[in-house]
Amino acid sequence: MAIGHQQRVASLRYYLYDRPLHPELFEIHSGERLARKHYEAQLWVTGCSHVIMFGRGKQWMVEVLADADSELPRRGLLAELPFRGEKEHEHVEAKGLRYMMNFQVETMSEQVFAKTHHDLARQGAKRGLFVPFPTWMRRPPLTPFSYLDYDAKTRHLHVFSYHAFPEDLTLVKVQSIFEVP
Secondary structure, X not given: OOOOOOOOXXXXXXXXXXXXXXXXXXXXXXXXXXXXOOOEXXXXXXXXXXXXXXXXXXEEEEEEEEEOOOOOOOOOEEEEEEOOOEEEEEEEOOOOOEEEEEEEEEEOOHHHHHHXXXXXXXXXXXXXXXXXXXXXXXXXXXXXXXXXXXXXXXXXXXXXXXXXXXXXXXXXEEEXXXXXO
């Protein structure tokens, strides 16, 4: 995706892989690497989208939210879904990694969206990865943003992802849980 490329909710897709993906596939605006006793993880904000890689050794679960026209590999792809409405997905690897996800695409009134936008931006200033995209702003004063709020415990990673699309008055919310036995 080119720098400054305005993303649209309608073009987003969800992907789940059973292998790590190379960072060169993405334009990473911010990232965090986590190392725990039983797993390692990487969280990347890739526009109003994200990548979460969770694994240990050769076992990996990788959640990707990306544009449908992204050139992503087919090898290791476990699931692919359009972002519409609300969906759930669960996957358990034979060797024990467990993954659960729920996403919701919510279009709001101007007032509700503005309050939600403000609350999430304030929370993002205090914790997690918060990345605004002011060059994509077409509906002043609200800026498109991505916010990944996470809780990394010894055996699990819980991530709440929020992607704000002010032009559409829409918020994409993804709740992801990655676990090792």
